[in-house]
Amino acid sequence: MRIVNLAHGNLYALGAFVTASLVGNLLAGMRPLFLYFLIPAGAFAAAAVGAILEPTLLRPFYRRAEEYQLLVTFGLLMILEDGLRFIWGPYPLSASTLFSELGSFTVGDAIYPTYNLLVIATGILAAVFLWAFIYRTRFGLLLRATAQDMRRASALGVNVNRVYVQAFTIGCFMAGLGGAIVVPGQSAVLGMGVDALVLSFIVVVIGGLGSLEGALVGALIVGIFREIGITVFPEIELAVLYLIAAFVLLVRPAGLFGRPA
Amino acid sequence: MSTVAIPLTQTLSVKTVAWAVLIAAALAVMPFALGEYQTILLAYGLIFAIAALGLNLLLGYTGLLSFGHSAFFGTGAYAVALMVKYLHVQSMELFLLGTVGASFVVAMLFGFVSVRYTKIFFSILNLALSQVLWSLAYKFYWVTGGTDGLRVPTPTLLGGAVGATDDKVHFLAHAYYYYVLVLFIACVLVMWVIVHSPFGKALQAIRDNETRAKFVGIRIRRYRLVAYLVSGVFTGIAGALWVPLNGLTTPDILYWQFSGEIVFMCVLGGFQYFTGPIIGAVVFNYLKSWVVGATTYWQGLLGVILVVLVVALPTGIVGTAKRLIDKTRGATSA
Numbered sequence A: 001m002r003i004v005n006l007a008h009g010n011l012y013a014l015g016a017f018v019t020a021s022l023v024g025n026l027l028a029g030m031r032p033l034f035l036y037f038l039i040p041a042g043a044f045a046a047a048a049v050g051a052i053l054e055p056t057l058l059r060p061f062y063r064r065a066e067e068y069q070l071l072v073t074f075g076l077l078m079i080l081e082d083g084l085r086f087i088w089g090p091y092p093l094s095a096s097t098l099f100s101e102l103g104s105f106t107v108g109d110a111i112y113p114t115y116n117l118l119v120i121a122t123g124i125l126a127a128v129f130l131w132a133f134i135y136r137t138r139f140g141l142l143l144r145a146t147a148q149d150m151r152r153a154s155a156l157g158v159n160v161n162r163v164y165v166q167a168f169t170i171g172c173f174m175a176g177l178g179g180a181i182v183v184p185g186q187s188a189v190l191g192m193g194v195d196a197l198v199l200s201f202i203v204v205v206i207g208g209l210g211s212l213e214g215a216l217v218g219a220l221i222v223g224i225f226r227e228i229g230i231t232v233f234p235e236i237e238l239a240v241l242y243l244i245a246a247f248v249l250l251v252r253p254a255g256l257f258g259r260p261a
Numbered sequence B: 001m002s003t004v005a006i007p008l009t010q011t012l013s014v015k016t017v018a019w020a021v022l023i024a025a026a027l028a029v030m031p032f033a034l035g036e037y038q039t040i041l042l043a044y045g046l047i048f049a050i051a052a053l054g055l056n057l058l059l060g061y062t063g064l065l066s067f068g069h070s071a072f073f074g075t076g077a078y079a080v081a082l083m084v085k086y087l088h089v090q091s092m093e094l095f096l097l098g099t100v101g102a103s104f105v106v107a108m109l110f111g112f113v114s115v116r117y118t119k120i121f122f123s124i125l126n127l128a129l130s131q132v133l134w135s136l137a138y139k140f141y142w143v144t145g146g147t148d149g150l151r152v153p154t155p156t157l158l159g160g161a162v163g164a165t166d167d168k169v170h171f172l173a174h175a176y177y178y179y180v181l182v183l184f185i186a187c188v189l190v191m192w193v194i195v196h197s198p199f200g201k202a203l204q205a206i207r208d209n210e211t212r213a214k215f216v217g218i219r220i221r222r223y224r225l226v227a228y229l230v231s232g233v234f235t236g237i238a239g240a241l242w243v244p245l246n247g248l249t250t251p252d253i254l255y256w257q258f259s260g261e262i263v264f265m266c267v268l269g270g271f272q273y274f275t276g277p278i279i280g281a282v283v284f285n286y287l288k289s290w291v292v293g294a295t296t297y298w299q300g301l302l303g304v305i306l307v308v309l310v311v312a313l314p315t316g317i318v319g320t321a322k323r324l325i326d327k328t329r330g331a332t333s334a
Helices: A008-026 A032-038 A041-061 A066-088 A096-101 A114-136 A138-148 A150-155 A160-182 A192-207 A212-232 A234-251 B014-033 B036-062 B070-087 B092-114 B119-139 B168-173 B175-196 B198-208 B210-216 B220-246 B256-269 B276-294 B298-312 B316-333
Strands: A104-107 A110-113
Touching (some): A008 A032, A008 A066, A008 A160, A008 A192, A066 A192, A066 B119, A066 B256, A066 B298, A110 A114, A114 A138, A138 A150, A150 A160, A192 A212, A212 A234, A234 B119, B014 B036, B014 B175, B036 B175, B092 B220, B119 B256, B168 B175, B198 B220
16 A cells, blocks of 8 residues: 555554553453453554554655655654553563463474464464455455555545555554564563564565565565574674665565566 | 755855854854753754754755664764774774765765665665664674673864863863864855755756756766765764764664654754754754653654654744744735
8 A cells, every 4th residue: 555654563562562461461360262362452452553543644644755654654653662661661561371371392302382383373364364355355456456546446436545544454453463473472572563663674675565475475584584594693683684675675676576666 | 755845046145144153153152151061962963963964965955765874873983983992093083084984885885775766765775774784783792892882982182182181071061062063064064065066956956856857967876876975974974973972882873763863853953944954953952852851751752743743844943933934024014
């Protein structure tokens, strides 16, 4: 939809904080099975915030130069970051019971936490659902039409404003889900949003803006390179990621899977 | 950015010169009028003004929004710190020389890559490149000190003629303040000449209409690269001046959020005007020091200010003031 949201990482953090506070603190005494179903709460919270933000703060900027979007969402990033601090305080929140509850198993010599399987399954499910949603439903069709040519879609009777809100809300939902699903494994801390933003930004640049397959492949590349980097060249692990992103932008400005604009 | 035109009628009138001299004189007597703390705060503001002025050559005049200028500020700061650590240099002039060289090299590298793109791609590519430097400063702790940063002692000025006294605060608030002030004025003058030269006009032509500029015969990419180099060196100089004042350089100043702050300064002052980034930087500096003291949630408050600014006052302080003055003048003459 050509929205660049610098505050996206903070919605990821919001998802993490909501889930962590629900599962880890407020309802910690409940039965674990029930708690697993509460994990997506963070995603819904992020989606709700997204649904409010798009019409109020982002919509006025579609007509103006793209750079203003960067500025507004940068301001938003600062606000959300401190909003999280205001609500949940400066200390990390964890929901590790869900992580330890599932235990771990061994593959050969390596110990692997069972919870990570759940994370992988959720990731695959989310990707499949998102793909089906965008390429196999009527709403997805409208979404793609609007992204390609907003004015023509509008002239053909598409409620463009609604499509924008929905698309943005889905985007925020996915960010929140990402945050919510990692929180049993690692605690929710301030600043995680900015870190996630920078990583997901590299992912999108490598994969190509506006391409789902690209985002998926980019995420795999970044994930694998990070893991290799941490063991093989820990000092320049992050630098290598940024250099990959810069290199991809140089060779294929539209990213690996993007269509040239 | 191409929708807002910078007034081209600005020329060097007697009135402008008179105002500039008046303001320079006012800045020169500040150490006597203000306390030491306030003077040092003002010095910070002037230094950020140099950085914002550099950024604005790209943002306001060339139409390129860089979200990675912390790279040059940080290059300046780390160039000084590393010169202290490995070469045991103490002279501020050598620092500045080294900084100009270092930031020129970095700007050449980054600029060669990034001026091929415009708009969001340019912004984000710069962000990514600046993050490379940040992660290097962050991870190579045996060179850069990691998150602890590097300490920088007070330098000697004017080839050792003015040395650091025992009273560091007094030195910073007087001798060093004037040093910063002189460089600030020099930078403003140089930038003024650049912006009003044929080269500066060519940049504005590129900003307003790339295709037409190309037809006129302007070599767009080369012009953008030169603008990028000048911009980077200005910001680098600001970084070098900042280090002795702060006494320490940490990877924070290479992080992209600091780039955002420099952009904030330009928007606050009004990037469509020559004086916008200068006023924006000084005001932002006071604003931040006040907000940080007033509340723990200073970041959020600054965010609110930025959002309100972009939504309601896109021409910044200078633009709004100008409009108000025009309005009152119109009212009195009518």
